Amino acid sequence: MKISTRGRYALRVMIDLAEHNSGDYIPLTDIAGRQEISEKYLESIVSMLSKSGFLMSLRGKGGGYRLTRLPEEYSVREILEVTEGSLAPIACLEQPTNTCPRASVCKSLDMWQGLYDVMRDYLSGISIADLAADTMEPGNFII
C-alpha cells in the first residue's frame, strides 16, 4: 500500500517544471540534475506524462519539456493516476475492467469504495501550484 517512486518522481518533475515555467522547453538533464534523480529512469516517467498530454516535448537541440497548462490546473490526483495507475485500493473498484464474482455478497465493497472516494477527494483538491508554493502546514489541505 505504497506510492512508488514513479508517482513521487512524477510529482517532483511537475513541481520542478512549475518552478521553471518560463515558456521555454526545459531539458531533462536539468530536471534530473536539480532533483538528483537518474536521468535515464526519469525518461520513462516523463514519457507517461507526455503521452497523457500533461507535458509538451520538443526533440533535438534546445528541446526539452514544458507544462501544457497552468500549475494550478493540475491536480495531484491526475498525476498519480497516470503514473501509478488507478488509485483504487482494490482492483474490484476499477470497473468495468475488473468485475469480481463476489461483488454481490462482499461485505467490504462499500467500505473500500468509501476509502477510494476519500482519497480521490483529498488528492483532487491539491494542485501542483499548491505543492510548488510550499507554504503549507500539515493539515492545510484537508477540505
Added chain:
Amino acid sequence: MKISTRGRYALRVMIDLAEHNSGDYIPLTDIAGRQEISEKYLESIVSMLSKSGFLMSLRGKGGGYRLTRLPEEYSVREILEVTEGSLAPIACLEQPTNTCPRASVCKSLDMWQGLYDVMRDYLSGISIADLAADTMEPGNFII
C-alpha cells in the same frame, strides 16, 4: 497502491468470526470452507492476527480461533495495519523507522501526511461489526 489479499482475507476472517461469535473456538477449516480461501494460505494470515492479540487460539481437537473482543471494538484500520504493515502512502511517514534526508526540502511531505491522516481517520471509524452488519450504503461510513 493496492491492498493485497492478506489484508482483504484478514477482514473476511474477522467478519466470519464475528458472525460465528458463540464463544466456541472455530476451526480454520470451517472459515476457509465458508470463505473459499486456501486453508494453508489462511494459516499465515491468521497467525498474524493471533500474534497481535486480535484472536485467541486453541490447539488440538476441538480447537480453533475466536475473537478476543467484541466485533464493534475492532477497527478496520488496526486489522489492515497488522496484516499489510503501515498504511502510510510513503515510507518517509513511518517515523522513526524511516528518516528521509530530503524531508526538510520536500514539497510533498505535508500533502502525503494529509493523505495518510484522511485514510486513517476513515478506516478508524469503521468496525468489524459494521462490516458484518452489511446494512451499508456507499458513503455511509464517511465521518
Added chain:
DNA sequence: GGTAATTCCTACTAATCCGGTAAGTTTTAG
C-alpha cells in the same frame, strides 16, 4: 494410551513488479 483433529513452524516456488541500466535511433537548432 492411542487416535484424530487441530494449531504452529519452516522451507520452497512461480509469477509479478520495482527501480533502474544500456545501447542505440530519430529529430532539431545552429
Added chain:
DNA sequence: CTAAAACTTACCGGATTAGTAGGAATTACC
C-alpha cells in the same frame, strides 16, 4: 555537419505476493 536532445527497445537483480508442502506439537475424546 554536428551536437544536443527526446524517443525506443531490451535487459536485469531484488523484493514481494500468493500461495504449496511437509511435518511437529498440542489437545479432546474414546
